[in-house]
Amino acid sequence: MKCLPSAVVIVSVCLLVAVFKLSAFCSPVWAETLVFDSQRIGCSVVDESVPTGMELARLTLDVAPSTADDEEEEEEIVDIADPIYYWNKGMYHFNDKLYFWLLKPVARGYGWALPEGARKGVKNFFYNLAFPIRFVSCLLQAKGKAAAGELGRFALNTTVGMFGLANPAKEHPALNPPDEDLGQSFGRWGIGNGFYVVWPFLGPSTLRDSVGLVGDSFLDPVRYVTPMEASIGITAGDTVNETSFKIGDYEALKEAAIDPYISIRDAYVQHREKKVEE
Amino acid sequence: MNKQSRSVGMKRKVLGLTMMTVMVFFVFPLYVSAGVPQQTIEACVNKVLDVLRDPALNSDSAKDTKEEKIWSIFDDIFDYTELSKRTLSRNWKKFNGDQQKEFEDLFRRLLGNVYMDRILAYKDEKVLFHKESMLSDKKAEVQSKILTGSKEIPMNYRMVAKNDQWKVYDVVIEGVSMIKNYRSQFNSILSKKPPEALLKLLRKKVDKS
Numbered sequence: 001m002k003c004l005p006s007a008v009v010i011v012s013v014c015l016l017v018a019v020f021k022l023s024a025f026c027s028p029v030w031a032e033t034l035v036f037d038s039q040r041i042g043c044s045v046v047d048e049s050v051p052t053g054m055e056l057a058r059l060t061l062d063v064a065p066s067t068a069d070d071e072e073e074e075e076e077i078v079d080i081a082d083p084i085y086y087w088n089k090g091m092y093h094f095n096d097k098l099y100f101w102l103l104k105p106v107a108r109g110y111g112w113a114l115p116e117g118a119r120k121g122v123k124n125f126f127y128n129l130a131f132p133i134r135f136v137s138c139l140l141q142a143k144g145k146a147a148a149g150e151l152g153r154f155a156l157n158t159t160v161g162m163f164g165l166a167n168p169a170k171e172h173p174a175l176n177p178p179d180e181d182l183g184q185s186f187g188r189w190g191i192g193n194g195f196y197v198v199w200p201f202l203g204p205s206t207l208r209d210s211v212g213l214v215g216d217s218f219l220d221p222v223r224y225v226t227p228m229e230a231s232i233g234i235t236a237g238d239t240v241n242e243t244s245f246k247i248g249d250y251e252a253l254k255e256a257a258i259d260p261y262i263s264i265r266d267a268y269v270q271h272r273e274k275k276v277e278e
Numbered sequence: 279m280n281k282q283s284r285s286v287g288m289k290r291k292v293l294g295l296t297m298m299t300v301m302v303f304f305v306f307p308l309y310v311s312a313g314v315p316q317q318t319i320e321a322c323v324n325k326v327l328d329v330l331r332d333p334a335l336n337s338d339s340a341k342d343t344k345e346e347k348i349w350s351i352f353d354d355i356f357d358y359t360e361l362s363k364r365t366l367s368r369n370w371k372k373f374n375g376d377q378q379k380e381f382e383d384l385f386r387r388l389l390g391n392v393y394m395d396r397i398l399a400y401k402d403e404k405v406l407f408h409k410e411s412m413l414s415d416k417k418a419e420v421q422s423k424i425l426t427g428s429k430e431i432p433m434n435y436r437m438v439a440k441n442d443q444w445k446v447y448d449v450v451i452e453g454v455s456m457i458k459n460y461r462s463q464f465n466s467i468l469s470k471k472p473p474e475a476l477l478k479l480l481r482k483k484v485d486k487s
Contacts, residue, residue, distance in 0.1 A: 267454045
């Protein structure tokens with residue numbers, strides 16, 4: 001049982017290598033799917049006709065043609081392949097309904113019943129518990145300072161902060177490195193997103209980040225709670241607690257969008273890109 | 279007599295001071311412009327905060343006045359033409375003159391509505407400005423953070439200098455650039471449909487809110 005985490009790291013690394021090789025092998029197929037796809041959902045093809053060689057290049061490289069009269073150094077589009085568009089769109093609708101019909105009302109009732117201070121305690125507790133994910137990811141990226149910061153925060157919050165319910169480390173900048181996870185580590189190693197995936201319950205992800213999520217879940221102590229029903233229940237509780245702080249965010253994102261599916265896909269990719277950079 | 283000569287002296291002093299200021303601006307444009315983007319956006323955010331904190335504007339009946347005031351601050355700081363061009367990118371040229379104008383107006387109202395709702399929901403958040411970096415000699419990024427009770431939201435403003443005025447052309451929240459996000463949506467629509475169809479969607483969206 002104790003050697004599980006290290007075994008998990010090894011397994012996930014092997015899995016990753018496999019996926020990486022697979023993705024290299026598959027890439028021409030992806031390019032074709034992308035062409036097919038872009039006519040359906042429109043990544044970046046200019047007109048409806050069959051893309052010419054130039055457009056194909058633009059499509060796969062995601063480079064906007066430079067216009068002569070305007071310097072446009074930031075025109076590159078962070079776009080992502082979406083070969084399983086229909087699955088993703090279906091899951092997007094599923095998660096959307098899940099949020100409005102179940103998660104939001106439950107989180108609202110929960111937020112009404114429990115004062116903010118208590119909910120913050122729960123939030124802090126789960127955040128502290130997920131320390132192994134962040135710590136291992138720091139190490140995998142050779143971020144010694146950040147790893148030390150994570151370790152320091154974990155030590156302080158677990159002891160002085162009463163098992164992580166309080167967050168006394170908040171006041172020390174050195175103890176608050178940016179959050180890392182395995183998906184970001186893979187990105188740091190130069191592994192690309194692959195393609196976009198929307199999971200039921202879990203939401204937007206990519207091939208790379210999905211592999212990361214599997215690895216992360218093995219580093220999450222909640223996973224090792226038995227029976228499994230209890231483990232799932234705890235995760236659901238954590239999600240409800242987390243959501244109680246964020247009611248309105250998803251609505252605002254959707255309200256601002258002309259095409260919410262595309263908007264969320266792009267926001268996910270941009271956000272992850274920035275986190276990998278950090 | 280005495281009074282008059284004093285006022286002449288004053289005038290001279292004012293004139294001299296103006297000349298000096300002009301000279302300083304002229305001779306040291308680089309030194310003077312450093313820090314201006316941040317000052318501009320900081321002043322603008324403070325103006326918005328003042329409106330929000332004004333007790334006279336806190337009643338429901340004053341809501342329209344409040345929104346009007348914030349709208350005029352938006353119009354001062356945002357460069358809608360630049361925003362529209364950058365968002366539509368190569369699709370901008372597919373729009374004719376009238377369509378470009380209408381797009382600008384609709385996009386302004388869409389963004390304004392989105393930000394208005396967020397701003398009016400403001401409670402006791404604090405805004406901290408901490409860094410400014412020049413992206414080129416006419417472009418800058420000002421980094422700020424919004425501190426809420428439970429977390430910090432990084433919010434960066436990308437600004438461009440036009441006729442000696444710094445205007446915002448993009449807002450980047452938690453790493454997500456607003457114009458890139460809209461660009462991905464508009465690209466997707468315009469790859470299948472003509473500009474008129476996008477305008478129709480925007481009209482519907484703006485009228486609804």
